Amino acid sequence: MTDTLPAAAWTQREDLAALVAALDPAHVGNCRWVGGAVRDTLLGLAVKDIDMATSLLPDEVVARLDAAGIRALPTGIAHGTITAVLPGGPAEVTTLRRDVTTDGRHATVAFSSDWQEDASRRDFTINALYADPRTLALTDFFGGRADLAARRVRFIGDPEARIREDYLRILRYFRFQARYGAMPADAAAEQACAALAPGLKGLSRERVGWELMRLLAHPDPAPTVSRMAELGVLAMVLPEADPAALPALITAETREHVAADPLRRLAALLPADPSLAESVAARLRLSGAQKKRLACAVVRETGDPRALAYRLGLIEASDRLLIAGESLAPLAGWTPPQFPLKGGAIVARGVSAGPAVARTLRKVEDQWIAEGFPDDARIAQLLDTALSLPG
Template sequence: MTTIPLSEDMQSAATRAVFSALEAKGGRGCVRFVGGCVRNALMGKPISDLDLSTQLTPDETEAALTTAGIRHVPTGKAFGTITAVVEGEPYEITSLREDVETDGRRAVVSFTTDWAKDALRRDFNLNALYADIDGTVYDPTGLGIGDAKDGRVRFIGVAEERIREDYLRILRFFRFSAGYARDIDAESLAACVALKVGIDGLSGERIQQEVLKTLKLANPLPAFAAMQAHDVMPHVIPGWLGRGSDLPEFAAVCGLTDDVDIRLIALLDGGIGLSAAALHAVQTRLKLSQRLYNRLRDAGKALDALADNAPFARLMYLHGRQATEDAVYLAAAHQAKAPSAVAYVMNMLAGLDIPVFPVKAADLMTRGISAGPELGQALKQLETDWVNNDFSQSVIDRALDALAK
């Protein structure tokens, strides 16, 4: 019998209260930890979210929590998920399910009390693991414990069948392989490559979420490099060409920062470039937020200016501090700069104040320029001259003196 050491959260009073509430309704053993927390405990990795599976139906789960006085929200009741909240901590509780129908994007499910049937609808052996409140591990596929301990990411059963149930599993395979596998599984990889066109039918939101989760990994390079090597990336990022099989700039940026946005900028820079047209296509397909799109766009503009040797103060004034910092990361990656060199520049930028244009429209109006298009043009031209001359006050003084005469 395999047991896992329970983390502090897994054995907290709040967690035990949830287990007790459900077991009061469904009996001892009707609820178990599932998936990531069990897998990570076996592999000695940090545990974050605590997900639970139960033999109770969603209605029964709600009734049990209500009886115990535990607040709960039907976050995904149609799919079997009720979220309990105890002492501010959320617990996603999902009823055991089996697939009735799948179309590669979504599944129609029915509820069951059979742990094995629930396990068989999951993606990888190491994700189909359950554990009770005492830490005893249950492995319905018979392969999950071994795969977790040996660092293997393999589809449950026949890989192509699991992928056809949900093509997002292709992207999950690359993410989990980068995060948990010692080596990429050849049979699973072959199935992903054979069915990669199925990614085209997925929603942009689901692809975006998976890409961002992958970028959060300590080292996301193996995932994207493998997708690049096997021509999966064009199905993930529209317009993808990829200028290097090993994504050198992306690899360099990943070694410099764990900021997901900067990593995404570097990935796109190496795969499609940062032109407005290319970024707009990505935003449209992956449903990127306007905030993220603006950051991608501004970083591209700042990188172009940096390539033209624009001073940092000018870069920050024209493009903002964030875009300037992003451009520095990208430029450092292109030039293979050491982390110490990047840190030096970042410290320098932190000490720079963004200049403030010292002239107002009223300053020009008092010198004879009337309100209207001419005033706006004169103000803009004066600002451009001031910026191009490194914010020289003498440029301002000469211009205002000339107007006063």
């Protein structure tokens, strides 16, 4: 098993080398890469976020960055985090920490100079891997490399103790299991999550919603969501959910070459009840636009794909069609047209302005949609027909 981090594009960034030089000019080893960047590089995955741990106190981090001309933002200074703004993308620099008190939702921390103490407060072994920024030598206190190789998501230390520090770790566990884990899952982790699942009810709705949506954004979260239901975890945060429809949706997304969409997947989990969907959206603190889309997507009616897209929008129609397992081919490269007939044209034909005009417009538009959006000549014929009918 390798003792060094494989070279990756991000490890060779000049701006990150400048960051290291600013924080550790004397090469005393006071900073290391940590967390997701190290984990994903070991797995050969693309790295999105760069995190660095350091024994320097936050004020010293800021002073050294300022002296090097690197912009420093105190994005989480209460917990020791400074964001270094770099040309190639930001990097978060966090002082080593230890937990002083925890209440299941938040932690009070103190700064530390002990690398193993910092590692021991992290959630999973695969997130407690450090790499020297110059030599790329790895530091692994808790067997994270072996767990990565086995695709095993394992809590550091006693799983129940780690969860009691922050119950959100239950949802984080399943999110990481969906992304990195293999079956069978770690038995101790699952047992702890099941036993302590009621603690999820005390978390803020924003945190729960954020974790759920990140879980559903993974390539195939269906087995994990099903397991959450079996263990009684899903009922604590989404009691309305039925995981049975999720595999079919993911199959349809794959067949149609459509990117994973957590909101669409959430809709597949819910019953066909728009008002309930709106309630769920509010509970998870989704945006107004997300609430509207979710309420539309849970409706199980489809019909002609282009008519659906005209009335609802392309995204909304795609949601319904995919959840129903239907093809998106009729929508490929197609843009819903504008209905060209206006009320003025009907008034010019002798219809008094008011409800009669609106009724005539609806009649013509409905037939125009049913006929597949024919040209203006056909619209004129449809209008003649509508005006010739009584009422």
